[in-house]
Amino acid sequence: MNLLSRIRKFLHWESAPTPDVKLLPEVYPHLKAFRLPLIFTVLTMMIGTLGYIIIDDFPLMDAIYQTGITFTTVGFGEMAPVSNAGRIFTITLIIAGFAVFSSAIGILIAELNRGIIVAILKERRMLYKIARLKKHFVVCYHNDYTIEVTKQLRENHVPFVVIDPRPEIHQWAVEHKYTTFLQAEPHAELSMLKAHLASAKGLITLSDSIADNIALIASVRLFEDEHSLPRPYYIISTAESMSDVEKLKKLGADTVVSPTKLTAQRVSAMASRPDMENLLEEFLYKSDNPLDMEEVYIPKYSWAVLKKLKETHLRDITNTSIIGITKKDGKFLSMPKGDVLITSECTLLVIGKQKDITMAKEIFSQRNKPREIRFV
Structure with missing residues (x-):
């Protein structure tokens, strides 16, 4: 190890990640x-x-x-x-x-x-920017859904890469502020490598065609197997009909959103309770709202398994509240009382500030009873 490397290691200087040379287009x-x-x-x-x-x-x-x-x-x-x-x-x-x-x-x-040389140089610069991303989302296919999704991701400071095969993506990227994007076929392995999918948190496919979404989900799951990744990607997709929703879930999508169903639910809620129209946006989707809602998974080894909710003293320690429990079999219990038992591999629906929810996750992920609970 030379002197420069030792100095960099001592000062914890890290070199900026660079894309694989094989991915860079030849000039x-x-x-x-x-x-x-x-x-x-x-x-x-x-x-x-x-x-x-x-x-x-x-x-x-x-x-x-x-x-x-x-x-x-x-x-x-x-x-x-x-x-x-x-x-x-x-x-x-x-x-x-x-x-x-x-x-x-x-x-x-x-x-x-x-324009070929200029386009190649621009793509090389873009690949260097993408290589620096971590825990980002790869958003596939540009449309109206993509515009709104990327707007929300940007407001919540979540990095993303937009992939679309059409040449108009360059114009759309400027218009809609896509700082990182690629003109490529999303389901191709080369595109996944260029999008730095190995360091991504997940993938969002928003094509209007169910065939495109099916091909992309299958390609991503194959990409996981071939590259032996330590964790599976979180895949989000859209589908118009409920039958398509079931197909995409069976293929490997974690969440499938049906715009038709969401629109019907929203219109129905507005019709029955007009005064609650903007409650969901104010509570969950507004970026400056201090409260958040998130699911907390209880592993088999957690100390809280077979403990009553009141025995965890979660509210006293983290200032969060449990408003629902999803059992391992999928049964949901809303507004559980203190005498309800926490079972293995259940999911707690927790409401509170983000930092407090993070603390609750850490507490429930421990094998031994935390010390702070002993003094409550």
Whole structure:
């Protein structure tokens, strides 16, 4: 280990993550058009240098310098007196230089107008930005749902990458503030590698086509198996009909949202209780609301298994409240009383501040009874 590495380790400096070299698009094949002007430039410089040495007996460095200022037509004058033959040679060299530079500029303009090199450089920069993301969501397919979802993710400071195969994604990214995005087929393995899926928290597929969602969910689950990832991804999808919802869940989606069902539930709630119209948005979806609601999983080894709710003293310690319990068999018990037992592998629906909910998760994940409970 060299000195620089030791210093970086001592100061806990970490190098910025970079994408795999195999994922970066190649620039060099698109520079082949510049090879001919470059070869002509080198040949002209060599011929010019030899010409001044042979014709007017210039020293080597003077010959190189004279060739350079003549070839580039900067007009600095002669390094030393030049014979008539040398002047004819200089005129030929100026014409050759002008021809080489004109062709090089024409090729450069043509390549820039094609836009391939510029697009490749932009994609390379984007891949470096994506490689720095951790615990982000990969959002697939741009549509109205994507616009709203990414807006909420941005407000909650959750990083994300948007993938869409259409070339308009570049325009949509500017319009809707997608800081990281890719123009690619979401279900392709290369796209998943470029989106840094290995470090992602999950994937959201929002295609209008059920076939696209099916293909993507299956591809992600195969990607997990092939790369032996330590944890499964959390996959969220959309489906119009309830039959499609069941299909996507069987394929491996963790949550499937049905816009039709949600709209019907919302309209029904508004019709029956107009005064409660904005309660859900104010309570759960507003970013500046200090209260949050989250599920807390009780593992088999938790000290709280077979304890009564009142014996955990959760509210006294974390200032949170349990408003529901989902048993292992899926049965839900709302507003449980203090005498209700906490069973193995159940899920507690907890309400409180985010930091307090995090504390509750830590308490229930311990094997031994926490010390703070002994003094309550």
